[in-house]
Amino acid sequence: MxxxxxxxxxxxxERSARSVVEEHLDRIADRERDICAFNHVMADEARAAAEGxxxxxxxxxxxxxxxxxxxxxxxxxxxxxxxxxxxSRILEGWHPPYDAxxxxxxxxxxxxxxxxxxxDEFCMGxxxxxxxxxxxxxxxxxxxxxxxxxxxxxxxxxxGFAPLALGSDTGGSVRQPAALCGVVGMKPTYxxxxxxxxxxxxxxxxxxxxxxxxVADAAALYEVIAGLDPLDSTSLDPAVSGPTGRRCCDGVGxxxxxxGVEGLRIGVVAELCGTGGPGSEAGVxxxxxxxxxxxxxxxxxxxxxxxxxxxxxxxSARLGLSAYYLIAPAEASSNLARYDGVRFGLRVAGDTTAxxxxxxxxxxxxxxxxxxIMLGTxxxxxxxxxxxxxxxxxxxxxxxxxxxxxxxxxxxLVCPTAPTTAFELGAKTAxxxxxxFNDVCTVPSNLAGHPAISIPFGAGEDGLPVGVQLLGxxxxxxxxxxxxxxxxxxxxxxxxxxxxxxxPGR
Amino acid sequence: xxxxxxxxxxxxxxxxxxLVVGLEVHVELTTATKLFxxxxxxxxxxxxxxxxxxxxxxxxxxxxxxAKAVELAMxxxxxxxxxxxxxxxxxxxxxxxxxxxxxxxxxxxxxTNTAGRLELPDGSVVGIERAHIEExxxxxxxxxxxxRIHDAVYSLVDYNRAGVPLVEIVSRPDITTTExxxxxxxxxxxxxxxxxxxxxxxxxxxxxxxANVSVxxxxxxxxxxxxxxxxxxxxxxLGRAIAYEARRHVDLWTGGEQPRQQTRHWDExxxxxxxxxxxxxxxxxxxFPEPDLVPVLAPDAAVAAxxxxxxxxxxxxxxxxxxxxxxxxxxxxxxxxxxxxxLVSAAVRAGADPELIVTRVVNDLAVEDWSKVTGEGLAAVxxxxxxxxxxxxxxxxxxxxxxASGGDPAAIARSRGFEALADDDLEVVVDRVIxxxxxxxxxxxxxxxxxxKKMTGFLTGRVMRATRGRADGAAVSRLLVSNAG
Numbered sequence: 005m006x007x008x009x010x011x012x013x014x015x016x017x018e019r020s021a022r023s024v025v026e027e028h029l030d031r032i033a034d035r036e037r038d039i040c041a042f043n044h045v046m047a048d049e050a051r052a053a054a055e056g057x058x059x060x061x062x063x064x065x066x067x068x069x070x071x072x073x074x075x076x077x078x079x080x081x082x083x084x085x086x087x088x089x090x091x092s093r094i095l096e097g098w099h100p101p102y103d104a105x106x107x108x109x110x111x112x113x114x115x116x117x118x119x120x121x122x123x124d125e126f127c128m129g130x131x132x133x134x135x136x137x138x139x140x141x142x143x144x145x146x147x148x149x150x151x152x153x154x155x156x157x158x159x160x161x162x163x164g165f166a167p168l169a170l171g172s173d174t175g176g177s178v179r180q181p182a183a184l185c186g187v188v189g190m191k192p193t194y195x196x197x198x199x200x201x202x203x204x205x206x207x208x209x210x211x212x213x214x215x216x217x218x219v220a221d222a223a224a225l226y227e228v229i230a231g232l233d234p235l236d237s238t239s240l241d242p243a244v245s246g247p248t249g250r251r252c253c254d255g256v257g258x259x260x261x262x263x264g265v266e267g268l269r270i271g272v273v274a275e276l277c278g279t280g281g282p283g284s285e286a287g288v289x290x291x292x293x294x295x296x297x298x299x300x301x302x303x304x305x306x307x308x309x310x311x312x313x314x315x316x317x318x319x320s321a322r323l324g325l326s327a328y329y330l331i332a333p334a335e336a337s338s339n340l341a342r343y344d345g346v347r348f349g350l351r352v353a354g355d356t357t358a359x360x361x362x363x364x365x366x367x368x369x370x371x372x373x374x375x376x377i378m379l380g381t382x383x384x385x386x387x388x389x390x391x392x393x394x395x396x397x398x399x400x401x402x403x404x405x406x407x408x409x410x411x412x413x414x415x416x417l418v419c420p421t422a423p424t425t426a427f428e429l430g431a432k433t434a435x436x437x438x439x440x441f442n443d444v445c446t447v448p449s450n451l452a453g454h455p456a457i458s459i460p461f462g463a464g465e466d467g468l469p470v471g472v473q474l475l476g477x478x479x480x481x482x483x484x485x486x487x488x489x490x491x492x493x494x495x496x497x498x499x500x501x502x503x504x505x506x507x508p509g510r
Numbered sequence: 511x512x513x514x515x516x517x518x519x520x521x522x523x524x525x526x527x528x529l530v531v532g533l534e535v536h537v538e539l540t541t542a543t544k545l546f547x548x549x550x551x552x553x554x555x556x557x558x559x560x561x562x563x564x565x566x567x568x569x570x571x572x573x574x575x576x577a578k579a580v581e582l583a584m585x586x587x588x589x590x591x592x593x594x595x596x597x598x599x600x601x602x603x604x605x606x607x608x609x610x611x612x613x614x615x616x617x618x619x620x621x622t623n624t625a626g627r628l629e630l631p632d633g634s635v636v637g638i639e640r641a642h643i644e645e646x647x648x649x650x651x652x653x654x655x656x657x658r659i660h661d662a663v664y665s666l667v668d669y670n671r672a673g674v675p676l677v678e679i680v681s682r683p684d685i686t687t688t689e690x691x692x693x694x695x696x697x698x699x700x701x702x703x704x705x706x707x708x709x710x711x712x713x714x715x716x717x718x719x720x721a722n723v724s725v726x727x728x729x730x731x732x733x734x735x736x737x738x739x740x741x742x743x744x745x746x747x748l749g750r751a752i753a754y755e756a757r758r759h760v761d762l763w764t765g766g767e768q769p770r771q772q773t774r775h776w777d778e779x780x781x782x783x784x785x786x787x788x789x790x791x792x793x794x795x796x797x798f799p800e801p802d803l804v805p806v807l808a809p810d811a812a813v814a815a816x817x818x819x820x821x822x823x824x825x826x827x828x829x830x831x832x833x834x835x836x837x838x839x840x841x842x843x844x845x846x847x848x849x850x851x852x853l854v855s856a857a858v859r860a861g862a863d864p865e866l867i868v869t870r871v872v873n874d875l876a877v878e879d880w881s882k883v884t885g886e887g888l889a890a891v892x893x894x895x896x897x898x899x900x901x902x903x904x905x906x907x908x909x910x911x912x913x914a915s916g917g918d919p920a921a922i923a924r925s926r927g928f929e930a931l932a933d934d935d936l937e938v939v940v941d942r943v944i945x946x947x948x949x950x951x952x953x954x955x956x957x958x959x960x961x962x963k964k965m966t967g968f969l970t971g972r973v974m975r976a977t978r979g980r981a982d983g984a985a986v987s988r989l990l991v992s993n994a995g
Binding site for chain 2: 081082088090095098100101102104199200201202203204206207208234235236237238334335337338341342343344346347348357358361381384385386389393
């Protein structure tokens with residue numbers, strides 16, 4: 005059942021929210037021991053919320069658009085009174101005194117938060133193996149990683165623990181795990197969703213995004229969480245700022261499905277679509293052939309559906325990863341300075357305040373977090389700033405310009421989401437650069453602040469899911485469900501279903 | 511405080527050396543709420559009561575700029591003749607327990623206010639480099655268990671001050687005397703108060719001064735190694751600290767040594783500066799643009815609105831005062847600083863003598879709240895005093911009641927029975943006092959000057975007691991002298 009199906013059944017009184025919650029808690033009881041998607045399952049809170057919704061339905065009150073739908077929330081999002089750890093020892097035992105704006109909006113929509121999902125510590129990783137509380141496993145193959153950093157959220161959706169999940173995406177952390185777990189994952193335009201209450205990794209890149217079993221569900225969740233927030237100075241009002249000036253809509257309707265992609269101009273990013281196509285000699289190396297084969301099929305499907313498809317070169321796409329791995333750690337080195345043992349979370353005693361700070365951070369942060377704090381501190385240091393951080397900002401500007409030029413010719417761009425299907429646990433932990441390469445196709449959207457969506461499209465040679473990524477310009481995802489980005493996503497979703505003989509969702 | 515009195519504590523420089531000072535002044539803005547959150551900006555509350563996730567730097571919290579703080583900063587900038595530009599907040603990264611995020615949100619390469627000037631009352635001009643907005647830190651109190659420095663200690667942090675809006679005004683190194691340094695701070699303070707930007711109280715810490723001090727051979731114009739003296743909290747400390755530090759530099763240079771660039775602290779009791787952190791091991795603040803905030807725009811219309819709403823500045827107000835009568839410069843400065851110049855003008859418009867009014871206001875209205883006193887009321891009191899209807903003592907009492915409860919001065923005088931004694935009646939009382947105190951009277955008549963002065967006080971006191979204060983002191987003196995023949 006999709007999230008929208010659940011919501012309409014609950015609102016109509018055909019299903020109780022309580023039964024929905026029990027069904028999902030049962031699945032969690034069955035498989036969570038093996039998958040480890042959650043840091044914290046909120047069974048009691050979920051049951052109480054469900055009863056509240058059932059009572060409202062019984063009274064005949066109007067209920068929210070996600071009434072009774074269980075949502076798994078990444079543990080980088082603050083939930084009032086519920087442990088929020090970012091999968092770090094340094095925040096173990098911390099109970100935020102407030103809800104993130106997106107959490108408030110979920111509650112207001114009558115969604116049910118079913119648990120806090122595992123992630124790479126402070127969102128730094130692509131496999132969820134950098135969690136201080138142990139890795140999450142891919143529901144499709146327990147020897148494989150779910151991707152990361154929102155690996156717990158992706159696994160929760162893929163395992164049927166919740167039809168919807170929230171992740172956060174700094175360099176691909178929603179889209180890459182969505183691809184590896186075979187679910188839909190979308191990174192909104194920077195500012196479309198408030199970051200208030202999202203524990204910061206790299207503030208200029210972080211965006212919260214929906215993960216779902218279907219494109220329509222993802223659009224519905226996006227619609228609930230998006231919108232201007234006075235608590236986030238960088239937030240936009242998609243309803244006002246959108247290219248159409250129209251308000252967000254109510255999911256993907258039949259009319260929009262019918263509209264399809266007829267006449268849409270879609271560019272195939274040569275640098276990220278590897279072998280064979282024009283311009284591919286300048287492309288990045290290391291994209292798997294089976295993934296690229298699925299992307300080719302997706303491109304054909306779009307063309308068959310009436311889109312005008314052409315290759316496009318975005319030369320800076322080759323530099324994106326390097327720029328990203330300077331900008332993100334630089335901001336992180338500052339964002340993570342507040343974990344000092346003074347006011348909250350872990351404190352390890354020392355003879356002086358400075359010693360206490362050092363002891364706390366030494367014990368509280370994992371190796372990858374320490375590595376990035378050091379990288380970022382170095383990149384911002386006097387004497388190195390221009391060579392590293394400054395140059396990375398110039399690459400960012402270059403990439404914005406090149407993408408803006410591409411969007412003068414194209415409505416959307418297409419490329420893989422991740423270079424490979426899900427890899428085995430431990431395969432990449434010894435070499436950080438190999439791990440960082442996972443983000444090569446996703447970081448351009450973060451650097452540009454643009455929206456992008458990963459749609460499951462068939463499987464690799466190992467039978468594991470492949471994700472195809474659609475990229476759009478600023479606010480291309482507005483209005484939710486109807487804009488070019490969503491329409492193309494729906495076409496891909498349908499083509500994938502036709503190819504494999506399975507329908508979207510469950 | 512006169513320049514001469516202060517100079518006694520300020521070692522002078524040899525004539526071939528010149529002082530070079532640039533001042534960095536931090537002022538707290540008078541906003542109702544903090545710079546990046548909705549918590550109250552209030553001094554003196556219970557510790558850690560005005561706090562929230564944002565000013566405590568809790569994970570996930572975000573700053574939002576207080577528009578009023580920006581407006582006040584722009585107002586100050588325009589009052590200092592600065593260019594007001596689109597500005598960008600930046601993070602200044604360093605660890606300190608009273609700084610919740612371990613970075614301070616400040617402005618770096620794009621401050622709100624650039625390149626201005628401050629004219630001192632003597633007409634000289636000090637250039638303003640910039641005046642930028644930043645957030646304050648919390649306040650740490652170090653608690654010791656024993657008297658010894660090695661005993662275990664702990665620290666308490668109050669975050670009420672964390673996130674309070676500050677503007678830092680950075681002068682150019684144009685100041686070459688301690689007098690000018692003090693005049694600069696006084697004038698800046700007057701501007702801050704006049705524009706309502708800050709209450710600028712040095713004692714409460716809402717105005718804090720750091721001085722960058724160096725010396726150079728007179729007339730060379732060069733800039734030598736400077737030391738920064740932190741947190742000077744009075745004008746007296748400012749002058750003394752600068753003078754001490756300059757002398758120390760001259761001694762080092764003339765002894766063949768070179769001062770080290772460092773932060774120093776002023777010890778008021780010992781009267782000297784001591785070394786703090788050396789700048790050679792200085793922190794690298796790793797400034798970068800604050801990604802949680804967007805640039806603060808300064809469109810022409812906003813700057814024009816700030817200009818249009820600009821209240822009269824202290825220099826103009828002093829000039830307006832001196833235009834209405836011969837008023838000493840110090841009195842004019844004091845009246846403007848207290849905001850009582852409008853009262854004086856109103857009283858003069860109501861017909862009072864400017865000099866008498868100024869004396870009365872300077873001496874008798876040094877109070878926190880004088881809002882009930884009107885120009886007309888003040889003029890009436892002074893008029894009654896000039897006409898001899900009130901003695902000086904009585905006038906003070908009437909004024910005190912005006913301050914406390916307002917009202918009509920004539921009615922107050924009547925209700926208190928203040929009608930000056932007729933001269934005939936006063937003569938009778940004086941005669942009686944002389945007869946009652948023959949010893950004192952004889953010392954008054956035959957003693958030396960000191961004796962005579964002392965006895966005048968004694969006898970006048972007796973007359974005042976007998977008349978319950980209604981006698982005019984000057985008239986009593988006259989009668990005593992004439993009786994002594």
